[in-house]
Amino acid sequence: MQMHPHDSLTTHFRINALQSKALLRLGVVTVEDLLLHLPVRYEDISSIQSVGGLIHGHDAVVFGKIGGLKTRKAWKSKVPIAEGWIEDGSARIKIMWFHQPYLAKMLTNDMYVKLAGKVAGSEGKLYIANPEVEKLESLPIDRHDSIFNNTEKLDETLYPVYRETKGVTSKWFFHTVQKCFERGVLDVLEDPIPHEILARYNLPTLRTALLWIHTPKKAEHAKSARKRFAFEEVFYIQVVKARERNATQQTTSYRFNTDTKHIASFTERFPFPLTTAQKKALDTIMHDLAGAYPMSRLLEGDVGSGKTAVAATTAYAVATSRPPQAHTKEVGTALSFGNLQVAYMAPTEILAKQHFESFIEYFKHLPLNIGLITGSGCMKFPSKSNPTKPTKISKAQLLKWVHNGEIPILIGTHALMYKSVVFKHLALTIIDEQHRFGTKQRKALAKKDTRLPHLLSMTATPIPRTLALTIYGDLDITLLDEMPKGRKPVITTTVTKDTQEKMYEHVRSELTAGRQAYVICPRIDEPDPEKETALNVKSVTEEAKRLKANVFTKWRIAILHSKMKPLEKEKIMQEFYNHEIDVLVATSVVEVGVNVPNATNIIIEGAERFGLAQLHQLRGRVIRGTYQPYCFIVSDSKSEKTRDRLKALITAKNGFELAEHDLMFRGSGELYGGKQSGLTDLGMEAIKNIKLVEAARTEAKALVAQDATLARYPHIHAKITHIAEHLHME
Numbered sequence: 001m002q003m004h005p006h007d008s009l010t011t012h013f014r015i016n017a018l019q020s021k022a023l024l025r026l027g028v029v030t031v032e033d034l035l036l037h038l039p040v041r042y043e044d045i046s047s048i049q050s051v052g053g054l055i056h057g058h059d060a061v062v063f064g065k066i067g068g069l070k071t072r073k074a075w076k077s078k079v080p081i082a083e084g085w086i087e088d089g090s091a092r093i094k095i096m097w098f099h100q101p102y103l104a105k106m107l108t109n110d111m112y113v114k115l116a117g118k119v120a121g122s123e124g125k126l127y128i129a130n131p132e133v134e135k136l137e138s139l140p141i142d143r144h145d146s147i148f149n150n151t152e153k154l155d156e157t158l159y160p161v162y163r164e165t166k167g168v169t170s171k172w173f174f175h176t177v178q179k180c181f182e183r184g185v186l187d188v189l190e191d192p193i194p195h196e197i198l199a200r201y202n203l204p205t206l207r208t209a210l211l212w213i214h215t216p217k218k219a220e221h222a223k224s225a226r227k228r229f230a231f232e233e234v235f236y237i238q239v240v241k242a243r244e245r246n247a248t249q250q251t252t253s254y255r256f257n258t259d260t261k262h263i264a265s266f267t268e269r270f271p272f273p274l275t276t277a278q279k280k281a282l283d284t285i286m287h288d289l290a291g292a293y294p295m296s297r298l299l300e301g302d303v304g305s306g307k308t309a310v311a312a313t314t315a316y317a318v319a320t321s322r323p324p325q326a327h328t329k330e331v332g333t334a335l336s337f338g339n340l341q342v343a344y345m346a347p348t349e350i351l352a353k354q355h356f357e358s359f360i361e362y363f364k365h366l367p368l369n370i371g372l373i374t375g376s377g378c379m380k381f382p383s384k385s386n387p388t389k390p391t392k393i394s395k396a397q398l399l400k401w402v403h404n405g406e407i408p409i410l411i412g413t414h415a416l417m418y419k420s421v422v423f424k425h426l427a428l429t430i431i432d433e434q435h436r437f438g439t440k441q442r443k444a445l446a447k448k449d450t451r452l453p454h455l456l457s458m459t460a461t462p463i464p465r466t467l468a469l470t471i472y473g474d475l476d477i478t479l480l481d482e483m484p485k486g487r488k489p490v491i492t493t494t495v496t497k498d499t500q501e502k503m504y505e506h507v508r509s510e511l512t513a514g515r516q517a518y519v520i521c522p523r524i525d526e527p528d529p530e531k532e533t534a535l536n537v538k539s540v541t542e543e544a545k546r547l548k549a550n551v552f553t554k555w556r557i558a559i560l561h562s563k564m565k566p567l568e569k570e571k572i573m574q575e576f577y578n579h580e581i582d583v584l585v586a587t588s589v590v591e592v593g594v595n596v597p598n599a600t601n602i603i604i605e606g607a608e609r610f611g612l613a614q615l616h617q618l619r620g621r622v623i624r625g626t627y628q629p630y631c632f633i634v635s636d637s638k639s640e641k642t643r644d645r646l647k648a649l650i651t652a653k654n655g656f657e658l659a660e661h662d663l664m665f666r667g668s669g670e671l672y673g674g675k676q677s678g679l680t681d682l683g684m685e686a687i688k689n690i691k692l693v694e695a696a697r698t699e700a701k702a703l704v705a706q707d708a709t710l711a712r713y714p715h716i717h718a719k720i721t722h723i724a725e726h727l728h729m730e
């Protein structure tokens with residue numbers, strides 16, 4: 001029967017229930033899925049010894065199946081002896097344990113093992129004496145494998161090792177893939193990537209790449225094949241992003257008063273001069289707002305780089321502009337509130353409130369209403385009775401004023417996305433630290449409005465350029481890579497056990513002076529001693545107890561971690577903010593978005609467990625105030641490499657530098673965005689290669705420019721449909 005890539009594996013192979021479950025777990029259902037279940041590495045089996053080749057007196061390491069186990073007593077000396085044999089594809093050799101019969105009892109016949117010991121005995125009567133035995137789930141493929149012995153075709157002895165799971169072994173994958181090849185599946189496979197593109201970058205075709213990746217004759221071939229699949233993955237994401245960008249550019253948006261004088265009248269009132277980076281960002285944004293299609297911009301800047309000032313100025317340009325005439329007439333000119341509207345979404349309630357407060361500061365001199373909507377209630381500024389203060393209002397009232405345009409600026413949490421929130425003329429959406437805000441969400445906010453609101457997305461998460469280009473491929477990126485002048489840089493110190501007492505002394509003096517502190521731990525609870533061994537990592541719960549008992553005895557200590565309920569977390573944060581708590585012991589949940597200016601000290605325990613970019617973000621928690629901030633990077637790691645890596649925190653100029661450092665030296669798995677972005681390990685590997693990412697981006701853009709519907713590329717269309725779904729999951 002002809003094998004087709006879309007056939008279910010069960011059509012061609014006998015698959016038992018256990019295997020079927022295991023395959024499902026790995027996402028392998030069809031023949032194509034199997035072919036794309038790529039090896040995770042290759043094993044060089046040239047060093048594996050064959051049982052048939054063992055020589056007296058040598059140290060042997062062999063892989064094989066155990067058999068013939070029995071115990072007896074030596075007939076003269078009465079020494080207890082256990083014996084059996086091990087066989088691989090080439091031969092069988094006896095194993096003997098003297099004085100250790102219990103060892104054999106731990107083994108059973110037909111068990112796969114790795115066995116190491118000295119070859120003893122005499123010619124023709126060789127045996128391995130008192131070997132060490134390691135149980136294996138399956139045998140590595142080797143050239144003595146009796147099931148598969150046409151290995152002459154391999155120049156080098158590279159065998160693929162596949163990710164396995166209970167029920168299917170790496171070896172099963174190997175053999176099943178080979179059978180698919182034998183049945184000619186490669187002849188009916190169609191390569192989704194156009195040949196011209198592959199040729200331009202010297203990438204193998206799908207057929208060649210599959211052969212090379214599953215049965216490489218040279219390490220180079222395997223590498224080349226991996227590169228092709230990595231390119232393919234990034235390419236599809238880039239196609240999704242390019243189409244999204246394309247769709248955005250098909251819609252219209254509102255135009256604004258971005259006149260330089262008008263903008264300056266707002267920014268001149270700030271109690272500080274704008275940084276050059278802020279000015280540049282605003283110029284670019286104003287240029288976008290005056291353009292033909294909706295802005296899609298990501299503003300990336302370290303904590304404290306002044307993103308809110310940029311957001312407020314953008315909001316000002318929008319909220320002081322009027323919708324086009326025709327539109328106003330439709331709705332009726334009786335209402336004078338016809339300004340364009342801004343929605344500003346924050347990830348947490350505390351942050352939404354903080355933005356609301358900063359916006360009040362920025363806008364209090366203007367006759368503009370500002371609203372706040374969160375799960376726990378609504379507010380409006382100014383209050384009718386006191387024009388300098390905000391006031392609580394009902395949700396119904398707020399929604400009415402948003403709907404009739406009387407509230408031009410609405411700040412909130414996800415509550416902004418409720419169906420009941422309907423704007424009159426939503427022209428700008430500002431998003432803080434929300435990584436999955438695509439066109440869909442934008443349209444949802446705008447409801448039935450045919451115009452798409454401009455989007456200003458903001459993030460303090462430093463990510464490498466290649467990753468940004470990929471996961472934010474539909475956005476234009478602006479960096480705020482400069483800190484406001486006069487900001488006291490965080491004094492960062494690396495600390496070990498020997499110097500920790502000095503650190504505690506310092507923090508105590510800070511607490512006495514009225515400051516607050518964070519202590520970050522890698523874990524929430526102590527590890528279960530039954531399950532994990534030798535884990536010497538500090539946990540939030542234990543460390544809080546220890547600090548209370550021995551270190552910060554006089555101070556109010558509380559804990560915060562991700563297993564707590566959202567309301568509980570908000571409550572603790574609020575108390576810390578109100579200075580009802582002095583020391584907050586937390587996991588990295590405080591990483592994003594809490595602003596407590598009085599907290600000027602941060603101790604990070606087990607620092608070697610975090611990426612540099614993440615450490616940098618944690619450190620960002622303490623640079624808000626006017627006091628000198630301190631960061632203590634605690635690590636007892638003996639590794640010099642680790643120490644050096646952590647020192648980069650003292651020398652690096654900004655978060656981007658550290659993110660690049662993480663990418664190069666720590667492996668992409670550590671990077672932020674790995675899981676969220678939907679990239680596989682291979683895709684994350686691709687992110688290390690700027691040329692590859694740029695090539696995928698260029699080709700994707702070109703392809704979408706000439707055929708946005710992908711009518712001519714049905715295979716690409718099919719591939720990206722499920723990727724797009726994945727990327728837009730909320």
Ligand code: ADP
Nearest residue numbers: 272273274275302303304305306307308309484
């Ligand atoms: P971000 O959101 O990027 O972390 P914010 O916008 O909250 O940073 O700004 C942090 C603090 O810096 C705020 O108190 C803000 O008033 C102040 N700030 C913003 N821009 C400047 C500037 N150019 N010079 C001095 N202070 C600034």
Ligand code: MG
Nearest residue numbers: 304307308432
């Ligand atoms: Mg901010």
